[in-house]
Amino acid sequence: MKTETIEAYLLELKPLIDKKIEEWIPRQYDAASMKFTLGEPRYENSPASGTKGVSEPIWEFLDRGGKRWRPALMVLIAEALGAKRSDVMDFVVVPEVIHNATLIADDIEDSSDMRRGKPALHKIFGVDVAINASNAMYFLPLKILMENKEMDPEKIKRMYDAFSQEMINVSFGQALDIIWHKGGFKEELNENKYLQMCAYKTGALARMAAKLGAIIADANDRDVEKVAEFAECVGVAFQIQDDILNITASENLGKEFGEDIKEGKRSLLVIHTLTKCDKNAATRLVEILDMHTSDKKILQEAIDIIKKYNSIEYAKSYARKMVVDSWNKVDKMLPENEAKRKLRLFANFLVERDI
Amino acid sequence: MKTETIEAYLLELKPLIDKKIEEWIPRQYDAASMKFTLGEPRYENSPASGTKGVSEPIWEFLDRGGKRWRPALMVLIAEALGAKRSDVMDFVVVPEVIHNATLIADDIEDSSDMRRGKPALHKIFGVDVAINASNAMYFLPLKILMENKEMDPEKIKRMYDAFSQEMINVSFGQALDIIWHKGGFKEELNENKYLQMCAYKTGALARMAAKLGAIIADANDRDVEKVAEFAECVGVAFQIQDDILNITASENLGKEFGEDIKEGKRSLLVIHTLTKCDKNAATRLVEILDMHTSDKKILQEAIDIIKKYNSIEYAKSYARKMVVDSWNKVDKMLPENEAKRKLRLFANFLVERDI
Numbered sequence: 057m058k059t060e061t062i063e064a065y066l067l068e069l070k071p072l073i074d075k076k077i078e079e080w081i082p083r084q085y086d087a088a089s090m091k092f093t094l095g096e097p098r099y100e101n102s103p104a105s106g107t108k109g110v111s112e113p114i115w116e117f118l119d120r121g122g123k124r125w126r127p128a129l130m131v132l133i134a135e136a137l138g139a140k141r142s143d144v145m146d147f148v149v150v151p152e153v154i155h156n157a158t159l160i161a162d163d164i165e166d167s168s169d170m171r172r173g174k175p176a177l178h179k180i181f182g183v184d185v186a187i188n189a190s191n192a193m194y195f196l197p198l199k200i201l202m203e204n205k206e207m208d209p210e211k212i213k214r215m216y217d218a219f220s221q222e223m224i225n226v227s228f229g230q231a232l233d234i235i236w237h238k239g240g241f242k243e244e245l246n247e248n249k250y251l252q253m254c255a256y257k258t259g260a261l262a263r264m265a266a267k268l269g270a271i272i273a274d275a276n277d278r279d280v281e282k283v284a285e286f287a288e289c290v291g292v293a294f295q296i297q298d299d300i301l302n303i304t305a306s307e308n309l310g311k312e313f314g315e316d317i318k319e320g321k322r323s324l325l326v327i328h329t330l331t332k333c334d335k336n337a338a339t340r341l342v343e344i345l346d347m348h349t350s351d352k353k354i355l356q357e358a359i360d361i362i363k364k365y366n367s368i369e370y371a372k373s374y375a376r377k378m379v380v381d382s383w384n385k386v387d388k389m390l391p392e393n394e395a396k397r398k399l400r401l402f403a404n405f406l407v408e409r410d411i
Numbered sequence: 412m413k414t415e416t417i418e419a420y421l422l423e424l425k426p427l428i429d430k431k432i433e434e435w436i437p438r439q440y441d442a443a444s445m446k447f448t449l450g451e452p453r454y455e456n457s458p459a460s461g462t463k464g465v466s467e468p469i470w471e472f473l474d475r476g477g478k479r480w481r482p483a484l485m486v487l488i489a490e491a492l493g494a495k496r497s498d499v500m501d502f503v504v505v506p507e508v509i510h511n512a513t514l515i516a517d518d519i520e521d522s523s524d525m526r527r528g529k530p531a532l533h534k535i536f537g538v539d540v541a542i543n544a545s546n547a548m549y550f551l552p553l554k555i556l557m558e559n560k561e562m563d564p565e566k567i568k569r570m571y572d573a574f575s576q577e578m579i580n581v582s583f584g585q586a587l588d589i590i591w592h593k594g595g596f597k598e599e600l601n602e603n604k605y606l607q608m609c610a611y612k613t614g615a616l617a618r619m620a621a622k623l624g625a626i627i628a629d630a631n632d633r634d635v636e637k638v639a640e641f642a643e644c645v646g647v648a649f650q651i652q653d654d655i656l657n658i659t660a661s662e663n664l665g666k667e668f669g670e671d672i673k674e675g676k677r678s679l680l681v682i683h684t685l686t687k688c689d690k691n692a693a694t695r696l697v698e699i700l701d702m703h704t705s706d707k708k709i710l711q712e713a714i715d716i717i718k719k720y721n722s723i724e725y726a727k728s729y730a731r732k733m734v735v736d737s738w739n740k741v742d743k744m745l746p747e748n749e750a751k752r753k754l755r756l757f758a759n760f761l762v763e764r765d766i
Contacts, residue, residue, distance in 0.1 A: 187542060
């Protein structure tokens with residue numbers, strides 16, 4: 057598997073994506089960019105306060121990095137379906153900025169202290185600024201749809217529809233995750249329900265990226281849905297891999313080691329363990345998850361139970377199979393080209409990565 | 412001024428609006444409404460957890476009431492421009508649900524304890540559920556645009572554009588409000604900048620309601636902007652009246668008496684006082700605002716300073732003039748009809764109200 061190629065591709069794309077984001081969300085607002093973003097003011101704008109309340113927190117967070125894989129997925133899908141990179145580059149801002157917005161909200165909701173090796177945004181700017189920055193990031197990218205005068209309005213409407221549906225689904229995914237973290241409806245939680253939650257929480261933004269890419273390439277609704285399904289599977293597999301890394305990664309990935317256990321997360325790993333292990337182990341694992349403890353020894357105890365029942369291997373092969381199966385479906389519909397070749401490598405990279 | 416007529420009109424409309432909201436955001440999710448809202452699940456949906464995480468907090472909040480004046484404004488504008496009430500009734504869900512979403516977020520951001528006479532939503536359901544419910548409420552109403560198959564896609568696109576622009580502006584208004592509450596950029600704050608912040612924070616959702624109503628009635632862009640300007644002025648005047656009531660209302664309005672002072676809010680009242688009063692009074696007023704105290708005696712001291720410099724009368728007449736001037740502009744463009752007659756009464760009601 058030549059994942060290096062895809063890592064190089066992501067690294068090549070990243071500065072171009074960040075430059076595009078900067079065009080739509082400036083690092084510093086002035087009179088002109090305020091007027092462009094908000095319309096003609098009736099009274100008087102306050103660029104300095106706009107910078108302090110909107111740009112600064114957003115860019116502090118975006119500058120922490122991230123793989124920018126949703127924009128890459130969008131570009132590759134659009135190209136594979138016959139669009140040019142330049143047709144799609146403005147729109148990659150949409151899923152990427154929104155993804156970062158959900159991370160900021162997530163950290164407040166989970167009371168997380170750290171993100172990407174730095175204090176969570178609300179720890180630096182306050183909960184008020186962080187929530188509002190996150191909200192602003194949901195809507196600022198829509199300016200790109202609004203200002204596009206070249207595309208057919210019906211095409212823009214399709215993009216808005218894709219945005220809206222996937223944002224609804226993200227918020228449901230998050231709702232389920234929260235309810236289950238809190239230990240609610242434990243009895244109803246099973247593998248399929250967990251995977252559905254991931255499809256909403258993590259899959260939906262991948263779906264959005266794929267749908268936008270395909271719509272830009274003028275794909276019909278059926279093909280849009282096909283690439284969306286593929287992207288959703290990649291997103292879910294990515295999430296499963298994230299869950300695995302959270303308890304196996306030796307190095308610090310920005311998030312704290314074992315934080316998922318501390319948060320009480322009922323991941324695929326946990327659900328699989330609970331169906332396989334004996335009653336004593338199950339009772340103890342649930343007990344630890346409900347403790348919300350930071351005690352490393354106790355967290356390790358939970359991880360040991362999970363490992364004992366081969367849940368890591370199970371989850372890993374589940375994620376792999378998911379990507380292979382979903383790839384086989386789009387493989388048939390996509391014409392052979394360089395973008396398609398990259399797309400296949402890309403899907404594998406996201407599942408096989410160890411970072 | 413026969414405000415009773417308008418109060419009766421609002422009371423007549425309210426149950427119809429709430430019924431519409433319920434059609435799009437059910438009080439309880441089942442398999443069918445989950446599928447309608449989220450699309451076909453690949454794995455398995457969890458209606459009980461969806462109800463607990465999404466419906467319950469949203470409806471607990473919506474059931475607290477509110478005047479529902481944004482939907483009323485939307486209906487009246489659409490009718491005044493020639494549309495039928497039935498054309499517009501689905502869409503009134505959009506500004507109303509979003510308005511409530513912003514209140515939920517506001518209360519978390521301001522660490523408010525109470526809203527509409529009950530504990531703030533995050534005090535009941537937790538910050539995690541409340542933030543996410545607020546986010547869900549931004550997007551769930553877009554299902555109405557998405558599912559409409561009768562309207563021309565270009566018309567739907569215009570509605571999405573109106574939604575997007577005003578959501579951006581709301582988030583900027585909130586950003587400025589937060590920065591100034593925190594005492595940032597005190598030196599740049601003046602009457603015009605405060606009014607601009609209100610135009611974004613409170614005016615934008617009124618603008619959204621007006622724009623949607625006018626677009627449904629097939630108004631051209633120029634006329635859409637005219638009614639949007641009127642709605643913005645009504646919104647700002649409403650906010651000024653809210654600020655006045657916060658320090659003059661004898662009865663409890665759900666929010667705590669003097670809470671704006673406690674929060675350090677640089678309202679029009681405060682800004683006017685600071686430009687008129689002597690240096691000692693100014694120093695003391697700013698000192699109290701920066702204290703974020705709950706001490707009733709100290710809050711009263713600030714209110715006494717504000718009253719001494721006739722700032723209440725100033726703000727009141729400012730709001731009145733704003734509504735009259737903006738009414739005069741739309742008066743010329745709107746044909747004479749019953750809806751227009753109500754619209755005029757309505758604007759006055761929002762400014763003259765003492766509740």
